[in-house]
Amino acid sequence: MVTFLRRNCKIIFVANFREVYPLRFKIFITYVLLFFFAFTHSPSSANEMVDSKIEITHDVTGQIKLLSEEQINYIKLLKGNQYYATSIDDKYWGIQIGNGNIIIPKQYTTIVDGDLIKNTATSQVEVISIKNASIYSEPTRHSKEIAQLVKDMRISTNGLNGNFYEINIGGQKGYVHKWDVQVDNGIPILIYHHLVVDQENSIFKDSTSVYDIDLFKEQVKYLKENNYFTISLKDLDLWMQKKHTLPGKAVALTFDDANLSVEKLVYPILKENNMHATTFVIGNRVKEEIQTFNMNSFQFAGFNELRNILDVFDLEYHTYAFHEFNSKTGRSILQDASPEEFLEDFVNSKNVIKTVDSSLEPSYFSYPYGKYISKYEAILLQSGVSLAFLNKGGKATIDSPRFYVPRVPVQAKMTLDDFINAIQN
Structure with a gap:
């Protein structure tokens, strides 16, 4: 036994718990360490790996990739818009959209100077596009169209801003109308x-x-x-x-x-x-x-x-x-x-x-x-x-x-x- 005294109150600590219950002690320590790790070592996002700001020089379709290596057309980025991007290799950029990343060919982009304001909001609502859905620069259909989300694609949003869901796209904010998507009810x-x-x-x-x-x-x-x-x-x-x-x-x-x-x-x-x-x-x-x-x-x-x-x-x-x-x-x-x-x-x-x-x-x-x-x-x-x-x-x-x-x-x-x-x- 080990005894600690604090303001005349005796606290008893069982020092030999590890010897009495070796596996339970090991499991307890494992749980504590993993719990601590989860809260102190959150995974890096693509935003933390930015190495360039790029401009889209031609309309280009970004793809997502499954672990099976199957590539899926996900979103069309329209000419003239600028994003943060991470170089994957000599041919492709990676751009964060919502919680995930797309890849686009470098041949349809150019590197530009200057800074974008990074959007650090966390996702709140998952939605699925029910059509090829326009994404706008502001929460109104009268603003500039910056991208088009392909039909039947999931995307993480920051919730509703009026009638529009707010989306993070490579450091910018985009907005998709709530009538063009439906709330994601999950994966079967x-x-x-x-x-x-x-x-x-x-x-x-x-x-x-x-x-x-x-x-x-x-x-x-x-x-x-x-x-x-x-x-x-x-x-x-x-x-x-x-x-x-x-x-x-x-x-x-x-x-x-x-x-x-x-x-x-x-x-x-x-x-x-x-x-x-x-x-x-x-x-x-x-x-x-x-x-x-x-x-x-x-x-x-x-x-x-x-x-x-x-x-x-x-x-x-x-x-x-x-x-x-x-x-x-x-x-x-x-x-x-x-x-x-x-x-x-x-x-x-x-x-x-x-x-x-x-x-x-x-x-x-x-x-x-x-x-x-x-x-x-x-x-x-x-x-x-x-x-x-x-x-x-x-x-x-x-x-x-x-x-x-x-x-x-x-x-x-x-x-x-x-x-x-x-x-x-």
């Missing part, structure tokens, strides 16, 4: 499990968590024909950190459990349509042997099958050994695990994923059965988890709690109309 993160052919005539006819592959094909067709982008969880993560811009028609496809049907049925469809997805892996069910696929049982992708899908799927944490449910208590066994067991489960899960491919660095976690344990947030942090996902709750917003990110479940007999309603803004 769809959750699937096992998929089968002809569910109506399978043993999973009455299972809500199993879905018919033909209905899934209809969904993929709809996404493609209506210009949706299947984003990675890293794209989502950066957007939620307010470091990244995403298109308005963004959707994330996630598959819990890494069932063998993901490799046999889902993977070929997504690959053919150049789409991206994530599967959350149950570590102790990943085996070396190659299995004969049987849709009428719950099988799990092995090491070879998981390697086969890496050009389409990211592999992330579900659990190693705690994918069991106690129907009497209504709890998953993970909820009753000790801190030591929970931490060890992450270590084992990571070993499995890195056995699939040593370059993989899992950063995202799906709670088994959606059952979470708020007291173990520190272990998620210690294990390098950046986002943790529920199995219901609706769309994810830019301000969703990072360890309780909601998803949209795709359940048996969900019609195409139901699906469309679930993903539309």
